[in-house]
Amino acid sequence: MSTPVNLDTIRLAPKVLLHDHLDGGLRPETIAELAAECGYADLPHDDPVALEEWFASAADSGSLELYLQTFTHTVAVMQTPEALSRVAAECAEDLAADGVVYAEVRYAPELFQERGLTLDEIVRAVQEGFRDGERRAAAAGRTIRIGTLLCAMRQNARSGEIAELAVRYRDAEVVGFDIAGPEAGFPPTRNLDAFEYLRRQNAHFTIHAGEAFGLPSIWEALQHCGAERLGHGVRIVDDIRVDDDGEVHLGRLASYVRDRRIPLEMCPSSNLQTGAAKSLAEHPIGMLARLRFRVTVNTDNRLMSHCSMSGEFAALHETFGYGWADLQWFTVNAMKSAFLGFDERLEIINDQIKPGYAALLG
Numbered sequence: 001m002s003t004p005v006n007l008d009t010i011r012l013a014p015k016v017l018l019h020d021h022l023d024g025g026l027r028p029e030t031i032a033e034l035a036a037e038c039g040y041a042d043l044p045h046d047d048p049v050a051l052e053e054w055f056a057s058a059a060d061s062g063s064l065e066l067y068l069q070t071f072t073h074t075v076a077v078m079q080t081p082e083a084l085s086r087v088a089a090e091c092a093e094d095l096a097a098d099g100v101v102y103a104e105v106r107y108a109p110e111l112f113q114e115r116g117l118t119l120d121e122i123v124r125a126v127q128e129g130f131r132d133g134e135r136r137a138a139a140a141g142r143t144i145r146i147g148t149l150l151c152a153m154r155q156n157a158r159s160g161e162i163a164e165l166a167v168r169y170r171d172a173e174v175v176g177f178d179i180a181g182p183e184a185g186f187p188p189t190r191n192l193d194a195f196e197y198l199r200r201q202n203a204h205f206t207i208h209a210g211e212a213f214g215l216p217s218i219w220e221a222l223q224h225c226g227a228e229r230l231g232h233g234v235r236i237v238d239d240i241r242v243d244d245d246g247e248v249h250l251g252r253l254a255s256y257v258r259d260r261r262i263p264l265e266m267c268p269s270s271n272l273q274t275g276a277a278k279s280l281a282e283h284p285i286g287m288l289a290r291l292r293f294r295v296t297v298n299t300d301n302r303l304m305s306h307c308s309m310s311g312e313f314a315a316l317h318e319t320f321g322y323g324w325a326d327l328q329w330f331t332v333n334a335m336k337s338a339f340l341g342f343d344e345r346l347e348i349i350n351d352q353i354k355p356g357y358a359a360l361l362g
């Protein structure tokens, strides 16, 4: 008999997460402790419970720009190697405890240089933290593997340096590159040199696009920059028309995205906060999944968006009625789209994902 689908059982299901920001997923207690240790006095609250509520409500702003302002406080307490390693280790532990078996976690190294760390010191500290967290998760009976994506911030002009950094650490579990930050006014083509360099290096990258800005940003990300995946990509629905009789028409860009199986890193809770979608029921993920786009489900920022991978799956189950077969489909989509080698992706699909869902399906 099939196991009922609810938050507790979803936690047991193997899950894959491709879009999660390291500086968007700190434990509130850790923020409070790190702030006290490093003398950061500008936290809106010292109490972790109040802090947790503050992040979720401040991020629930209706605009990406306001949402991003909340990161000032997490970034402020992540300026030493010890703090970076701790945050990374806890991230791995928390994801593993939620049943995530493979995650790609991203962050922008350039944000952690306020106290003089070099980019290499930052990457090494985070990688050590992830390895430590993977070991601690294993000791607690959970298997997780974390790949890292390095982000360049769209509003800065350091994408070349960060792309080189990602390539330098490609054999140390840095699996790719991304650009993040405010979308309007900062088209991805500003970073063309970095993307061309990455392509010459046969390196992987995704681009935040089609979140706060429409189709032109998706088109540029794919056709000018060569992105392999789209961070969010929700606005692709602007190129899909549904007639009154229900007939669906895909424009050229939407067709391209679906035909080429371009993975969409969709982050429903985050999109509700930034105004990219009005409600989960109206979120384009429903239509895009129905049309069999390569949809993946992600958290974006577990702290600001007050969510978890299991929570996102549970909300989708409640809103769209998705069952285990659908949740497995999202998970396999994500694993197929990961920036890990083909053989390693296949191993996780065959050894962890399929048996995990088979047991739940009964």
Ligand SMILES: O=c1[nH]cnc2c1ncn2[C@H]1C[C@H](O)[C@@H](CO)O1
Pocket: 021, 022, 023, 024, 064, 068, 071, 106, 107, 108, 111, 151, 180, 181, 182, 208, 211, 270, 300, 301
């Ligand atoms: O959803 C997002 N869109 C664009 N940028 C984002 C989003 N979530 C987080 N960021 C930014 C803020 C972080 O400081 C940075 C790197 O993780 O990425």
Ligand SMILES: [Zn+2]
Pocket: 019, 021, 180, 208, 231, 300
């Ligand atoms: Zn993001």
